[in-house]
Amino acid sequence: MTQRPTRILVDLDAIAHNLRAIRAHAGVPVMAIVKANAYGHGLVPVALHLQAQGVDQLGVAFLEEGITLREAGIKVPILVLGGIFGPQAAQFIAHDLEITVSSLDKLRQVEDAARGLGRKATIHLKIDTGMERIGVHSYSCGPFIEAAVASPWCTIKGIYSHLACADDPGSEMTALQVERFGEACTHFERLGAPMPLRHLANSGGVLHFPDTWLDIVRPGILLYGVLPDPLSQATVDVRAALSLVSQVVYFKVVKAGHPVSYGATWAPEHDTRVVTVPIGYGDGWPRALSSRGEVLVRGRRHRIVGRICMDQFMVDIGQDSAWNEDEVVLVGRQGDASITAEAVAQAAGTIPYEILTGLNQRIPRVYRGG
Numbered sequence: 001m002t003q004r005p006t007r008i009l010v011d012l013d014a015i016a017h018n019l020r021a022i023r024a025h026a027g028v029p030v031m032a033i034v035k036a037n038a039y040g041h042g043l044v045p046v047a048l049h050l051q052a053q054g055v056d057q058l059g060v061a062f063l064e065e066g067i068t069l070r071e072a073g074i075k076v077p078i079l080v081l082g083g084i085f086g087p088q089a090a091q092f093i094a095h096d097l098e099i100t101v102s103s104l105d106k107l108r109q110v111e112d113a114a115r116g117l118g119r120k121a122t123i124h125l126k127i128d129t130g131m132e133r134i135g136v137h138s139y140s141c142g143p144f145i146e147a148a149v150a151s152p153w154c155t156i157k158g159i160y161s162h163l164a165c166a167d168d169p170g171s172e173m174t175a176l177q178v179e180r181f182g183e184a185c186t187h188f189e190r191l192g193a194p195m196p197l198r199h200l201a202n203s204g205g206v207l208h209f210p211d212t213w214l215d216i217v218r219p220g221i222l223l224y225g226v227l228p229d230p231l232s233q234a235t236v237d238v239r240a241a242l243s244l245v246s247q248v249v250y251f252k253v254v255k256a257g258h259p260v261s262y263g264a265t266w267a268p269e270h271d272t273r274v275v276t277v278p279i280g281y282g283d284g285w286p287r288a289l290s291s292r293g294e295v296l297v298r299g300r301r302h303r304i305v306g307r308i309c310m311d312q313f314m315v316d317i318g319q320d321s322a323w324n325e326d327e328v329v330l331v332g333r334q335g336d337a338s339i340t341a342e343a344v345a346q347a348a349g350t351i352p353y354e355i356l357t358g359l360n361q362r363i364p365r366v367y368r369g370g
């Protein structure tokens, strides 16, 4: 089968560079987060590359992502970050996946499954220090930690929490969460139990809050060379790994006043040249970029005009020239110009996470380097 000219180019060397840069910056091991198709970069190829680069551990969101990695031959430890459903517990253990235990009930369910299989479960205790998502509140986690320590069927490998505001270096929430997490960890000392791996830092924590680095860090978006938020500071030298490119499929002149695309929402004031690009919201290219986003053609920045369609959109190139099959860069570099995932997210009124993870399986991934 031929491959669609619209494609995602993934620079594996950039990911390897970012892994090294993050490790050097934080000075602790790295749990590389590869959930959501490795933030759109491709779950299995990225995980295999990270494994070859000696990554310490991987993190995914749910059971099936973990099983996919094991079936692809990934041998490094894998933590499933999301909440576990009791009936899945046996599958976690059977596939050697580390379990996030986020309540006393779930601890019991995991213990039952482990007893049934005659095989211990490896768990990380999830403490809620302010996100109010999953996890036992830090202010009432004593009995939970005590029960886990006492369990003959669970090996406590880690204890962790998630930061709500670390993307913003000025937020005071992170210090509060660090303090609450520290208090939760004191239960191990009180019980005379060995301290497991303590982890807190997402990308924002890695960038801005050394107090969150602890025993291992959990960067996701930063590993792909993208900053989490416009407020974030580039304190680590990372390189963007993903480019999204297509080609001009049509060229036409649109007369002044003749509207372009569905709803006739935009029309040129003067006769202008318009090219059509064969990618749309059906690929995960946000419709919110209608008449707002920009692309690169022949090294120059041009505006998307009219509504983005399911499979195509139009670009006003003014009096510039373009030919069918000319490269169009939606994310990445062309000549001296570049468009970042961060800029696309700002134009679309969202965060770069949603742009990257939204790019779906209709777009082939092409890997370079590695």
Ligand SMILES: *Cc1c(COP(=O)(O)O)cnc(C)c1O
Residues within 6 Å of the ligand: 033, 035, 081, 162, 201, 202, 203, 204, 218, 219, 220, 221, 222, 228
């Ligand atoms: C997704 C996730 C991360 C990684 O977050 P980034 O902001 O992409 O670095 C870390 N920890 C947990 C628990 C997560 O769910």
